[in-house]
Every structure is written in structure tokens, then in C-alpha cells.
Amino acid sequence: YWKSPEFLAWLYNESPVKDTVVTNDRWGKGSTCLHGGYLTCQDHYLPNQLPTRKWEDSDTIDKGGSYGYRRTITSADVLTPSEAITRLVQVISKGGNYLLNVGPDANGKIIPLFEDRLRQIGIFVWAHSEAIFATKPWIFQNDTATSPVWYTSQLRNTTGFDPYRIYNPQQQQNTIIYAFVLSWPDDNKVNLTKVIPTSSTVVNLFGANNKFIPMTYTQQNGGIQVDISGLGMPKFPSPYAFVLKIEYAADQNVNPVG
Known part of the structure; x- marks a missing residue:
């Protein structure tokens, strides 16, 4: 139904970006945690030991697991700066990429609650960039x-x-x-x-x-x-x-x- 095999065959063999393209592993049944340029497995994926493949932790700032925006969200429903920074550190220590989803509201704005979290994470990352990037x-x-x-x-x-x-x-x-x-x-x-x-x-x-x-x-x-x-x-x-x-x-x- 998705035509994943046909599309991937074209992408890696014939497309203009075939030598540089990177894909994740979410291409249908039997592909997650096995195939792809990097592994994402399930959401909130954090392996117990250092993987032999590049991987990504797809996480969301909403503790309820929503990747969208919830009008009923409260401060207690949102990752604290400490929780997000802890997760970031654990991920990069194991060679992963940390994807932290933040859902904008219906007007495309990031609410102040989310903005505060992002600013606190950003302050930490900026101050310690040498130990994070590269x-x-x-x-x-x-x-x-x-x-x-x-x-x-x-x-x-x-x-x-x-x-x-x-x-x-x-x-x-x-x-x-x-x-x-x-x-x-x-x-x-x-x-x-x-x-x-x-x-x-x-x-x-x-x-x-x-x-x-x-x-x-x-x-x-x-x-x-x-x-x-x-x-x-x-x-x-x-x-x-x-x-x-x-x-x-x-x-x-x-x-x-x-």
C-alpha cells in the first residue's frame, strides 16, 4: 500500500540524492530497528548499551506522549528542564541523536510554557557545546x-x-x-x-x-x-x-x- 520497496529502490539507486540521502527505519512491518540509515525503533527509544548503528531517540516534551498541541496541558504534564537535559546527556553518551518534539498551537505559536523549557535546555547546550557537538x-x-x-x-x-x-x-x-x-x-x-x-x-x-x-x-x-x-x-x-x-x-x- 505504501509502495515502500519501490520508493526506496528508486531513492537509493536512481534519485539525485542517492549517494547522500539518510532515511530512518520506519518503512513498514519488519523494518523498524533493522533497516535504514539510522534506527529510531519505537518512540522514546533509549538502548541499554552503546549500539553499533547510528540511532535517534524520538521524544516529546509532553509527558502524556502527545506529539501535537493539547489545550488542556499543564506544567506538570511537561518535561522539566532537568528531565530533558538528563535524557539528552544519556542519548549523546550512547551515540544517538535527541529529537525533542514541541507542538505549536493552532496559530503556529510556541506557548510560554514550552518556550521556557526550550530556553533552559538551550542555555545548557550552548554553554557546553564543546562537549556535545562533534x-x-x-x-x-x-x-x-x-x-x-x-x-x-x-x-x-x-x-x-x-x-x-x-x-x-x-x-x-x-x-x-x-x-x-x-x-x-x-x-x-x-x-x-x-x-x-x-x-x-x-x-x-x-x-x-x-x-x-x-x-x-x-x-x-x-x-x-x-x-x-x-x-x-x-x-x-x-x-x-x-x-x-x-x-x-x-x-x-x-x-x-x-
Whole structure:
């Protein structure tokens, strides 16, 4: 009925964009989570581990699941900035794209409630863009299954690396690690158990006004512990999460998708 096989055959073999087109996996029965340029599977899809394919989390700001606009919506029905930012961090740490749907009203306007959420998310993303855009998953996605710490990474030099690689390796001189901390630790100590330090390891906090704040750390249980005591909220770009930039950590040979 949809003529999906015929259309896809034309799209990938004969169309003017056949060499560059990207499609999702929603093309009919038996295609979702299997076929396509990237996987979306079902709405609100968040895999438990790092996938071997590019993927997207199709989410909506309405907790009720609506992708349209509901006139009866209340503040309690909408994702909080903290919930949306947490979801964003979890998605990018696993190599996904975060699609957050916002439904305009009948006049095509974004209501103030939605606008507030988008502005708060935007402030966080803008302040931490280095740790979000042009990054890839690290060899570890999070510290532990219950930890509030999630990672992304970037390479200083990508010469010789597959541009379509799923994750970045951990090389002391080449890899930059970004640790997203989603909740403030009660003891003001952030434990990064997956980061093995060297004598050259440097830790900086993404601070307000696009400034980095040097942080002190100690070696703890094979990883590092970063002391954030004395840092008040004015020094943080966002009240919902903060990000640490770690450079020159030790080499590690781990395959997260193996």
C-alpha cells in the first residue's frame, strides 16, 4: 500500500540524492530497528548499551506522549528542564541523536510554557557545546549503572580514524573526555571511577561566561575524585547539570561494543 520497496529502490539507486540521502527505519512491518540509515525503533527509544548503528531517540516534551498541541496541558504534564537535559546527556553518551518534539498551537505559536523549557535546555547546550557537538561516545558511557555521571569524548587528531566510527578510543595524548554530572554530590566529591589518571592529567570545569575553572583531584579506587566544594551556583552555566573536561588520562584499550 505504501509502495515502500519501490520508493526506496528508486531513492537509493536512481534519485539525485542517492549517494547522500539518510532515511530512518520506519518503512513498514519488519523494518523498524533493522533497516535504514539510522534506527529510531519505537518512540522514546533509549538502548541499554552503546549500539553499533547510528540511532535517534524520538521524544516529546509532553509527558502524556502527545506529539501535537493539547489545550488542556499543564506544567506538570511537561518535561522539566532537568528531565530533558538528563535524557539528552544519556542519548549523546550512547551515540544517538535527541529529537525533542514541541507542538505549536493552532496559530503556529510556541506557548510560554514550552518556550521556557526550550530556553533552559538551550542555555545548557550552548554553554557546553564543546562537549556535545562533534563528540562521540567514549569507551565508557557512564560510570556505573546507577551513577549520575555520563561521558562523551573528542580526539585532538582524527587523522587515520574512520569518520563513521561509533566511539573514540582512549589515548592519553589524543583523547579529551567530557564527564556530565547530572546531580550534585552530597559530599561535594565527584567520583570518576572510569578515568585512570596520569601525572599529566588535567581537569577543568565548564564555568559561566565560557570560562574554564581548573579543578583539583585525588586518585581514588583506580579512578579520580574531583572536589567541587566552594563552587557556588553563579559559577555554573546551568543549575541542572555540570560538565568536567578531562585531558591526558591514561591509555585504555576497551571496546564498548565488543
